[in-house]
Amino acid sequence: MTEEFEPKIVGFLCNWCSYAGADLAGVSRIQYPPNLRIIRVMCSGRVDPAFIFEAFRSGADGVLISGCHPGDCHYIAGNYKTQRRGILLKKLLEQFGLEPQRLRIEFVSASEGAKFAAVVKEMVEDIKKLGPSPLKARVEAEGLVYA
């Protein structure tokens, strides 16, 4: 029963930079903990706040949004919008009783496989420190299963 807590992290990666970066990490065999579940979106700007709350509701311990570097966005400025939203969202999370560190917004380019791996490593460690998401308990209690 004393099995170590392994957080589940949902990651939204933009198709053009971060998803490619994650590919590069794999291709280069850069190892990182298997706690991340990746959802591919065309642009980090696509990530609707609703998705993030849905993720936490569904029992995620953390959410990672990763897009192109400022200025590199394939869609001009989608990533800016994400960033701006991010600040707001973190405040909201707090009101929901979730530590803002559970939401992380990153810029990872197609050539930054190493950075991607590092980000995931770091985030997993941070969230291990925070422990399971308070929402998660409820999710499991209610035996919530979405399918």
Add this chain to the structure above:
Amino acid sequence: MEQSKETPRIGVFICHCGVNIGGVVKVPEVVEYAKTLPDVVYAEDNLYTCSSDGLNKIKEAIAKYNLNRVIVASCTPRTHEPLFRATCEEAGLNKYLFEMANIREHCSWAHMHEHERATEKAKDIVRMAVAKARLLQPQTEPEIDVTPSALVIGGGISGMTAALCLADQDFKVSLVEKEPELGGMLRNLHKLYPTMQDASESLGHFVKAVKSNKSIDVFTSTVVKDVKGFIGNFKVTLQKENSETANLDIGTIIVATGATIFEPVGMYGYGEHENVITQLQLEHLLKEGQLKKPEKVVMIQCVGSREEKGRTYCSRVCCMTALKNAMLIRELYPETEVYFLYRDLQTYGQRYEHHHREAQDKGIRFIKYVLEKPPEVVAGKNGKLEVNIHHALLNEQIKVESDLVVLSTPLIQHEDAKELSKMLKVPLGSDGFFFEAHVKLRPVEFATDGIYVCGTAHSPKDTAESVSQAFAVASRAAIPMALKRLRTEAITALVDEDLCSGCRVCEAVCEYSAIEMQEKEGKLTSKVLEALCKGCGTCGASCPTGAITMRHFTDNQLIAQVRAAPQVAKEVTKHD
């Protein structure tokens, strides 16, 4: 949309990819798990799903189990999605009813030593794919026209070669050079290895050919100010220094902006002693016949390249350039002793080693040094320089009284490249050079359709290699322009007019002005201009009423994935 109405019948094909996946993830276990997932009517594993027999298996299964959704769990969609989509289409399935689960790059390769957890993760990834696949809809791709004219940015040898080759294929070419003259780096060079042709002479022919070619418009002292649009339909604004601008309709864009040379200020007494110069400065002296007879010349390679940190890359051209110039010096002044301090000689290919042997014939003295113990250059007696060398292969300290020290410094990216990369939305690598779509198999194109790269903008190269690449882009860029029409991804925004409140947020956030407002029965709603929409989905994310979604990345598809993500595989049981 027939298929969408009937209940989903999903087939899941899980790839071992030899041992790439199978060596880490327990594939059969994942297959069994997939079978338990909602709407999955068939699941199997293949040694290589992408092999032609793997693809046949998919087609057979579609027919046999009358699948209306297909999932392949293997590698990244960025390389393999087109292949599997095409396969589905051959089996009569709309290609947007295909979904890919990346259990290699994102799983087996990233967690090679955690077989258990990698297998769990693979199951989750498949589950997420299923969750999305159940909600997939067929789509029809809009067709677009391709303007048969190319923009070549950079008037160096690469740019000119590409321009000429495209022009000869009957495409219109706009060649943009920021300098007042065409020629780029070659304008600084004296002789070109391996043939020892005269640089300015060869360059002359090219400039003449370019200028006299009716299909090529040359814009010198001009920069690209702005680029809008997409493959086949770029809108490009050029700016001539005297502030007049030109607007062009462009089908494809070729980046041939070249590179510049690193200035080794503060290294080996450069900038301190005037007889410490760069290889490029020596090239100039030789070109102008201004090199006074030195008694002893010391050439130092890898100055500011192949460093521990920072500029880690090898600049490729320096060894040969230095060899060439060392030989030219010996031909000019046979009594002059030339010391060649190198780390690893980059005399590759079928011709360059031969030059190395020639240099040995000419009595050039080769001494290897190592990164840990670089040579030192200090002021010596009567204006000479004292070079203290640690001969790495004799473990001896050698002192050379030299009157000319030549530093081989690497090619580096131009300062303004960042600007261009932002303008074109194409990435730069960690080395500062433009980063191609795929290092192995897409060496001269970007992930973004219709934009290509060649020459030293991509990485250090010599003339011959730049020319080779220039021909390559001329082929890649010609393909869409020759086809004239293209199908584009159907991933565009979709407005639910009933939900739309006409708040205009979407109109404001769209960078492509792909959304305009329309009056319908006295109600203001937003309308998507498909040709302009790129499908980023920013509008969808910012729509307060959730009236906008994206084709193939709909809210409910993504939310389904979101919900499926955090669950623990073993908890999931098949039900709706």
Add this chain to the structure above:
Amino acid sequence: MAYEPRIVAFLCNWCSYMGANLAGTSRISYPPNIRIIRVMCSGRVDPVFVISAFEAGADGVLVCGCHPGDCHYVSGNLKAEKRIETTRKLVKLLGLGPERLRLEWISTSEGGKFAEVVTDFTETLRKMGPSPLKSENNPKVPKAPLNVQDVIRKAIAETNVRYCLECGKCSGSCPISRLNEAYSPRRTVEKFLIGLENKVLPTADLWTCLTCFTCTERCPSDVRFPYFVRACRRVAPVDVKEELCAHRGIPMALSRMMTNPKIKQDRMDWLPDGAEISEKGDMLYFVGCAPYLDVYFEDFNLGLIKIPQSVVKILNKVGIKPVILRNEKCCGHDLLWTGDFENFEKLAKTNVADFKETGAKKILTACPEGYRTFKEDYPKFLENFDFEVLHVSELLSELIDKRQLKFDTKVPRKVVYHDPCRLGRHMGVYEPPRKVLASIPGTELVEMERNRQNALCCGVSSWLSCNKYAKGVQIDRLREAKATGADLLVTACHKCRIHWKCVTSEKLPVDPSEVTMEMRDLSVLVAEALKLV
């Protein structure tokens, strides 16, 4: 001016020197032709002293010691007796006449005897006439001194040294580098290439190379290191060389003496009874230094002289009456490889002149060094060298092919063949010797791990740098041979056997059973198989 014999005398300090003193104090007069060198004991008189005295033009050499039993050092004088005996044989071979070397026992009290000996010896020598080695008979042609830089530059250009990539394949191949950390062909080359030749010339490095051609065989840049070394040895300080020459350089001294046109050797005693040779003919058999080495290394009783005897008998058996030069000179191999190009050229010229005399077209040797030297070096040093050069193994395999040589008795032995560097890597003769051995009925031919191009050297060449490293190589090679389980080690070079015999007759760092095995020369084995010896 009338001929006055010059006698060099070595007198032991305790008896003979005192005897000479006594002759003086007693005012006994004797001819003034003697020049006395005092040694503590006659046992100290190294053959090289004698040989050098003759090379320097002495008409006679006198060695005097205490009477047997009276030696101040117990038995030094008896050792001297044996040594002088051997040396006298060499003197005889050189054709100087054995009488020119005399050994006498003279005690402190025998002043009179000393005077008599000197008087008598002087008379004998006067009758014999002057030594053919008198320097005026062999005038040194004055040559402009060599410019070291020119020689080096030329060598760098001609031996591909300039193409060195410093990959170290040479050192990784060099049998010596493996044992001697200080030595590396690569580093030697590199120093010359960047103008640090003075860090090499005065050192032992140039004299360490075995010239075994292993590096040459493997060097990707085709650097012919042994040739480079050979060229540089020419301008290296001589004292370093002499220090590193085995046997005090006697072999070289003998060769040098043969450059003297007046020399008339007496070297045919080995010719077996009934053997038929001719003065003129198509094939000349070049015997080489076997008669000298057989004497010099008689303690090893390797029966070196059996080689020419076997060859002649085999030739006779197939109806060849070879031409053999009664006054055959040294081929010059050792002089050439120790950098004495001048004397080498002299020998080459006289040899070729003598060959032509006989009308021979083919030169046959049983010695890989002679073979290499005639076939490879002579044509480079002389324009008009137009002889076909054959090694006995080539001739034999040819005869076997033509069915002119048949073995009718079995030789049930398991033999392993060692490729001499000069025959193998130098000249590429790998298969003929093997073919000969394989065709001897009952004989099983096995191979060492390192054979043909990769064969390990026997450890010494040109009598240079015979040291612990050389011996290391020799032991390594013998072990390898033994490990094959063969009971007979066959080679085609008498020098390999000398070196191995030498190392195995010393105190060994390994269990002798690992390295000692029966050895035989190819020609001798064949002769035995043919029941000719």
Add this chain to the structure above:
Amino acid sequence: MEANNSVLVIGGGIAGIQASLDLAGRGMKVYLVEKTPSIGGRMSQLDKTFPTMDCSMCILAPKMIECFRHPNITLLTYSEVQEVKGSAGNFRVKVLKKPRFVDLEKCTGCGECAQHCPIEVPNEFDMGLGIRKAIYVPFPQAVPLKYTIDDDHCIRCRLCQRMCKAGAINYDQQPETINLNVGTIVVATGFELFDARTRTEYGYGRYQNVLTSLEFERLLSASGPTGGHLLRLSDGKIPKRIAFIQCVGSRSLKGGVSYCSSACCVYATKEGILIREHNPDCEVYVFYNDLKVFGKGFQEFVNRAKNEWGVKYIRALPGEVVEDPKTRDLTIWYEDTTENVTKNMEADIVVLCPALVPRITSKELAGILGLELDEFGFMQSKDPLFAPVDTNLPGVYICGYCQGPKDIPESVAQASGAAARAAEAIVAAGKEAH
């Protein structure tokens, strides 16, 4: 009259494939001739590719299949160019289609035949390390995935014929000559390995545990003879130390070729990383002379191999490799040129990196076409600087390794380049026609 817009591409390796796809992609008619039963070439034999560590077959397979499916490409596998007449715009080509004794239309590639074939033959695809049957596909992802009967070994037992439900076996198939009329020709015949046997000091051919890099690549590959398990062939022992030797026959003025093969340093690095990946306890040493890291990302790749994977590099070309006849272990003698000591190292496997040389057959082909070769047998560029893919013959272009040493990206780029020049020629011819 319309210009002849069809192109003959000779050689089905990555270069030939890329050239075909580029030309077909823009509407030209392409005949792709490959002498073996499948396209794919050398790249299909590789396990991974440097410096990205991409799985070679994984990125190649889609292109192979695209060739197969492309309406503008006609694959002529197991075929050879026999005769070429005419000139640019109108080449008349005879192609010999060797009999497979299997009906391409009928064969489903199910493999029943091979399962029952009694004859086992060393597998060329595995460089002879593995075995195949007398009826075979060269490798699982072969394109076309059709079986071929190897006539030299087939004993006509007719088992395959009985087993084949599709009735595809046809022993009476005859060689067939196909006549083509093409406007331009692209040659991409690739490379082979220098015969490492000739460097006797390394014992290749004599010692079972001395391998060439391509053999070793197969040993590492999942589809290879050991199923991707890294074992010693002599005794199935798991190797504890593997050493790579560079420049076997390359950069050699004697006993080899004088040029640098360009790819060896980096692919050895790649194989080194793969070894460490397979088995972290296995030490890897690379014996090199000059590390050739000139390509994009090469130096960084080598740095990672050193720092992250613990691959060790020794600047030395060994003098010789000697086997212990009992254990089959190998001793490598070398001078560590940076330490100035000559020493030896024990290794379980020694991998030789032989010079990469033009295909022997390219000489013959050059004869048929009238192409000039350089001193090494590479196809001669019209101008190595400004016309690298042009040849002495108008309308005939070259790309890939047959033009000179290069890695995969360079081959791919050059293949596109050759395609561009071919297209240029066709467009030009079109203009003249009007």
